[in-house]
Amino acid sequence: MIETIEIDKAFNVAAVRKHFPALQREVKGKPLVYFDNAATTQKPQAVIDALVNYYSHYNANIHRGIHTLAEEATAAFEATRDTVQQFINAASREQIIFTGGATEGINLVAQTWGRQNIKAGDEIIISSMEHHSNIVPWYMLAQEKGAVLKIIPINEDGELMMDEFHKLLSEKTKLVSIVHVSNVLGTINPVKNIIAGAHSVGAVTLVDGAQSTVHLDIDVQDLDCDFFVFSSHKIYGPTGVGVLYGKKELLESMPPYQGGGEMIKDVYFDAITYNDLPYKFEAGTPNIADTVALKAALDFTKWIGKQKIREHENELLCYATEQLMQIEGLKIIGNAKNKVSVISFVVEKVHPQDLGILLDNRGIAVRTGHHCAQPLMECYKIPGTARASFAMYNTKEEIDSLITGLQKVIKMLL
Structure with missing residues (x-):
């Protein structure tokens, strides 16, 4: 039985987030920003129950x-x-x-x-x-x-x-x-x-x-x-x-x-x-x-509604893409006209793993590596990428945290 928490017609992401206990925790003293959803999503209380x-x-x-x-x-x-x-x-x-x-x-x-x-x-x-x-x-x-x-x-x-x-x-x-x-x-x-x-x-x-x-x-x-x-x-x-x-x-x-x-x-x-x-x-x-x-x-x-979820995720994708493109030296890998809320990127002269480790120190979870797609990495002639993937419970404010974190991490590494 899903506990009744009102989800308004405009998609209330704050109400959605209340269903996911893991999102309430901190990582290394920072609020968790979970952008590893393409690897696995967090679980709502209904599933845990x-x-x-x-x-x-x-x-x-x-x-x-x-x-x-x-x-x-x-x-x-x-x-x-x-x-x-x-x-x-x-x-x-x-x-x-x-x-x-x-x-x-x-x-x-x-x-x-x-x-x-x-x-x-x-x-x-x-x-x-x-x-x-x-x-x-x-x-x-x-x-x-x-x-x-x-x-x-x-x-x-x-x-x-x-x-x-x-x-x-x-x-x-x-x-x-x-x-x-x-x-x-x-x-x-x-x-x-x-x-x-x-x-x-x-x-x-x-x-x-x-x-x-x-x-x-x-x-x-x-x-x-x-x-x-x-x-x-x-x-x-x-x-x-x-x-x-x-x-x-x-x-x-x-x-x-x-x-x-x-x-x-x-x-x-x-x-x-x-x-x-x-x-x-x-x-x-x-x-x-x-x-x-x-x-x-x-x-x-x-119950949440796939159409609402899709619209929200697409809004996050567009916002994150726009913000990431402003970071000097960062290149997005994959710019298909038709895509879901997954963004892989590389930063010139920075190893993806270093990005992942330092972002984790700020409570931000992204995936790094070849993502079990080594032949694809060969196509782009890169060893791997950092990947941010968004779900129904992610917010623009979390994307802002990612952008700020990336800017500080890149400055630190370069």
Whole structure:
């Protein structure tokens, strides 16, 4: 149950912030300014309460149990599946597979559909801006099968070169796996057009929605993607939970990912019958508590209103971009026309890690490094960036603190 704190029609960020206990703390004697939301978001009290409530009142293993606690836990777990189905507009609940995160979802597809369907000489297309999670599984599969990994290039602004993508497509293309929103650049990719292009040559598509699900309205039926993955912890939910959506006919054709309890109907030493969807892919005791709390996160996001959140975040993005561009020697990496509230930047003659450490001394949390996107760093010929990423609870005043902090830190280092 979400505690009633009034959120006015104009989006009251002060009221929103009251829901997030972590935002009330100090870091090194300074009020916390949390700009690492692309890595993980902070959790509202509703999510924390959902976790405590599960462990305090109906902690039990799910499915098969006939006692009251087991039935209550099962109902709560499966209610999250229904909520996810509605949140991404899947056609049926059987298409929602719970995983350990977006990374596991991609690996599941690679190790089941991929190993079953990719053969020597086949081609897999990804992009230059992929997170390692959407590179390494396909690299491993290509190495195993003798397939070819092809890469969509980007322009200087951090946008996919769509003409080059269409040139890569051929009858050899079997899979196009693409990030919806770049975790480094904030670029929103034209995934609907990419999916249509892939389908025109008979290829299957996977969309990495780890960064997009928190910012954008997701409609998997409208996108027509074959697979879609996202993580709970990037949309105000707990860590250790993710979702794989798949078209039903594909999921039904795929072998199980792991063996164990729940994913079977009958087990004998000479024959095994696998369970129906979605349970065929959910072996063993799942992460029950965190899956239950994911529902609270999605309900909270819906309650605040995605459109309001998006407008607020875009206002922060525009304001921060304008202010950062005034800092001498600072360069923003990625200036796509269509992007979410993520800004990566470098400062001439200053290592990003030094920026991160000194900003942390001022209570400001930013991410530094290659952000699990080393090939993208190669494109820009840089070792890494500092990254500020904004969420529903961030403010312009916090951005002012970042700007002031950067100016003082740069002056100190130079």
